[in-house]
Amino acid sequence: MADAAALRLPQEVRDAIDALRPRYPTEEALLLPALHLAQKHWDGWLPDEAIAAVAHELNLTPAKVYGVVTFYDLYHQNPIGRHRLRVCTNLPCALRGAEEVLASLKEHLAVDENEVTPDGKCSFVHFECLGACEQAPMMMVDNDYRGGLTPDSVRRIVEELD
Amino acid sequence: MSFEPVLLRNVGRPEARKVEGYRENGGYRGLEKALEMEPDAVIELVKDSGLRGRGGAGFPAGLKWSFIPKAVDKPKYLVCNADESEPGTFKDRVLMEEDPQQLIEGCAICCYAVGASACYIYIRGEYVEPADILEEAIRDAYEAGILGDNVMGKGFKLDMYVHRGAGAYICGEETGLLESLEGKRGQPRIKPPFPAVVGAFGCPTVINNVETLCNVPHILERGALWFKSIGTDERNTGPKLYCVSGHVENPGVYEFPIGVTMTQLIEACGGMWRGRQLKAFIPGGASAAILPADKADVPLDFDQLAKAGSMLGSAAVIVMDDETDLVRSVYRLAKFFNHESCGQCTPCREGTNWAELVMKKIVSGHGKPGDEELILRICRNMGGTTLCALADAAVGPLRSLVQNFPDEVAGWLDGGGPATEPRRYFAEEVTA
Ligand SMILES: Cc1cc2nc3c(=O)[nH]c(=O)nc-3n(C[C@H](O)[C@H](O)[C@H](O)COP(=O)(O)O)c2cc1C
Ligand code: SF4
Numbered sequence: 001m002a003d004a005a006a007l008r009l010p011q012e013v014r015d016a017i018d019a020l021r022p023r024y025p026t027e028e029a030l031l032l033p034a035l036h037l038a039q040k041h042w043d044g045w046l047p048d049e050a051i052a053a054v055a056h057e058l059n060l061t062p063a064k065v066y067g068v069v070t071f072y073d074l075y076h077q078n079p080i081g082r083h084r085l086r087v088c089t090n091l092p093c094a095l096r097g098a099e100e101v102l103a104s105l106k107e108h109l110a111v112d113e114n115e116v117t118p119d120g121k122c123s124f125v126h127f128e129c130l131g132a133c134e135q136a137p138m139m140m141v142d143n144d145y146r147g148g149l150t151p152d153s154v155r156r157i158v159e160e161l162d
Numbered sequence: 163m164s165f166e167p168v169l170l171r172n173v174g175r176p177e178a179r180k181v182e183g184y185r186e187n188g189g190y191r192g193l194e195k196a197l198e199m200e201p202d203a204v205i206e207l208v209k210d211s212g213l214r215g216r217g218g219a220g221f222p223a224g225l226k227w228s229f230i231p232k233a234v235d236k237p238k239y240l241v242c243n244a245d246e247s248e249p250g251t252f253k254d255r256v257l258m259e260e261d262p263q264q265l266i267e268g269c270a271i272c273c274y275a276v277g278a279s280a281c282y283i284y285i286r287g288e289y290v291e292p293a294d295i296l297e298e299a300i301r302d303a304y305e306a307g308i309l310g311d312n313v314m315g316k317g318f319k320l321d322m323y324v325h326r327g328a329g330a331y332i333c334g335e336e337t338g339l340l341e342s343l344e345g346k347r348g349q350p351r352i353k354p355p356f357p358a359v360v361g362a363f364g365c366p367t368v369i370n371n372v373e374t375l376c377n378v379p380h381i382l383e384r385g386a387l388w389f390k391s392i393g394t395d396e397r398n399t400g401p402k403l404y405c406v407s408g409h410v411e412n413p414g415v416y417e418f419p420i421g422v423t424m425t426q427l428i429e430a431c432g433g434m435w436r437g438r439q440l441k442a443f444i445p446g447g448a449s450a451a452i453l454p455a456d457k458a459d460v461p462l463d464f465d466q467l468a469k470a471g472s473m474l475g476s477a478a479v480i481v482m483d484d485e486t487d488l489v490r491s492v493y494r495l496a497k498f499f500n501h502e503s504c505g506q507c508t509p510c511r512e513g514t515n516w517a518e519l520v521m522k523k524i525v526s527g528h529g530k531p532g533d534e535e536l537i538l539r540i541c542r543n544m545g546g547t548t549l550c551a552l553a554d555a556a557v558g559p560l561r562s563l564v565q566n567f568p569d570e571v572a573g574w575l576d577g578g579g580p581a582t583e584p585r586r587y588f589a590e591e592v593t594a
């Protein structure tokens with residue numbers, strides 16, 4: 001067992017969690033918000049130490065927290081690029097060419113899904129419907145929605161990221 | 163066909179995100195009225211309006227509210243379902259982005275009617291911007307005295323919180339959602355007990371969809387008769403948002419009296435994309451049976467669509483033109499359901515997996531005569547035997563492919579290919 005101090009969440013994350021406490025009758029209900037906050041702090045993914053620290057903060061076992069982390073698509077247990085691209089390929093987007101967009105993006109980045117480009121800039125995944133089918137084909141660039149994609153525009157969007 | 167928007171009346175009025183701007187357009191009159199009434203009378207009014215749930219199942223909203231027990235000394239909750247993950251659905255996002263106060267008002271009226279002191283809006287984790295907009299609107303509503311210890315000065319206490327999900331379709335199912343809200347894996351619960359009795363944190367809970375709740379202020383303000391005057395009949399009342407995607411010129415959210423037809427929707431969307439012909443459409447999201455073009459004049463309401471062998475669901479209308487390969491389309495949906503099954507029930511966990519494998523076999527060119535029967539058998543094994551309706555949802559498109567479009571499947575078998583050029587929309591090569 002690592003020493004307790006090392007398991008502590010950074011103060012600003014703990015403050016943010018504390019601010020949410022009055023909203024819920026149980027501590028466990030803070031788990032999803034706490035994981036979102038921790039993931040933000042740890043550059044978009046949840047290393048083991050982050051999971052241990054969240055478990056410690058909420059008096060939950062790490063096993064319980066791992067169980068939750070693995071259930072949801074938005075929590076990541078591996079490093080991601082500075083930018084995370086989620087390309088929707090569900091049916092409404094596919095009907096407007098999402099598979100071609102994904103192929104173009106993959107060729108351009110020259111890595112597989114969930115791998116990080118050698119410069120650390122990007123990683124991508126295909127994703128289920130993102131609730132913006134009127135913009136099909138579309139993707140999420142970090143927290144933003146980008147619609148009306150074409151095989152060319154998706155490359156340009158990547159080029160323009162820092 | 164034109165219709166004066168009700169739910170979408172504040173679209174393009176960014177000032178309506180604030181209480182003041184919302185009020186300028188008639189906002190918060192419904193809540194004001196509700197607070198003058200007995201809570202039970204509010205429930206009766208909503209019952210009388212015939213409003214049915216817009217989240218998928220079409221359960222009467224007022225009736226659901228009436229199930230909340232009165233004499234319990236536990237807190238009661240409203241949970242607003244803003245998970246919106248049914249493929250093809252995007253109306254709740256538009257409602258939250260364009261008119262968050264309308265949702266807050268609907269939630270507040272529901273809470274008053276059932277005696278809930280807190281409301282959680284469970285919003286899918288991907289909706290980061292809509293969640294921010296809602297948070298901001300809630301903050302403004304607190305400042306304006308719409309929320310907090312003394313709602314509109316009437317002594318009613320109400321807190322409202324946005325709770326973000328983390329990416330899982332099954333968290334849209336109401337008990338999966340409750341598990342997720344409580345900080346667990348989003349695995350649906352055994353029912354009964356129903357959430358009205360044992361819901362969030364073990365307390366009586368109403369769960370309603372965003373659009374359902376957005377209808378409520380208008381019912382309060384304009385009355386049940388007005389609401390019932392819109393729609394096809396007394397079981398299908400009120401305005402309805404249709405999310406049109408796929409092969410139309412202008413995909414988007416369209417508001418019509420419930421019961422508009424596919425033909426009318428296509429016209430409202432500026433016609434078929436690039437002048438093509440309609441081959442098929444899904445009227446109610448990925449969980450609904452696919453209908454052929456000759457059903458384009460069926461009123462898109464709960465009962466007429468059920469009669470036509472499909473369902474209104476979340477009114478996600480996915481339009482497919484004559485160059486769409488339906489077999490590849492259903493393969494994509496089978497992949498979706500396999501990915502989203504939470505795995506608790508064997509028929510669902512195994513069935514969604516088998517469905518994907520069989521569809522994959524077919525679209526990789528290895529289908530054999532008899533595979534149609536295999537698909538139907540998988541459907542029979544999945545339907546009605548599980549904890550939640552995801553398994554039934556997975557059956558919807560699969561069974562309709564075989565039953566409504568036998569030629570599409572037959573074409574693929576015995577080394578055949580799609581009835582149409584597949585690479586137009588489905589670029590990915592599928593290999594077994
Ligand atoms: C697999 C599955 C996914 C669902 N997803 C959603 C959803 O994203 N949003 C929603 O409002 N209802 C969804 N529902 C329906 C809910 O379980 C529930 O019926 C609904 O939230 C009730 O609200 P309403 O009566 O206002 O429609 C889903 C149901 C199932 C079985
Ligand atoms: S039917 Fe499927 S998704 Fe629903 S509880 Fe069972 S395994 Fe989970």
Ligand code: FES
Pocket residue numbers: 088089090091092093094128129130131132133134136138249250251
């Ligand atoms: S299918 Fe891509 S956003 Fe809905």
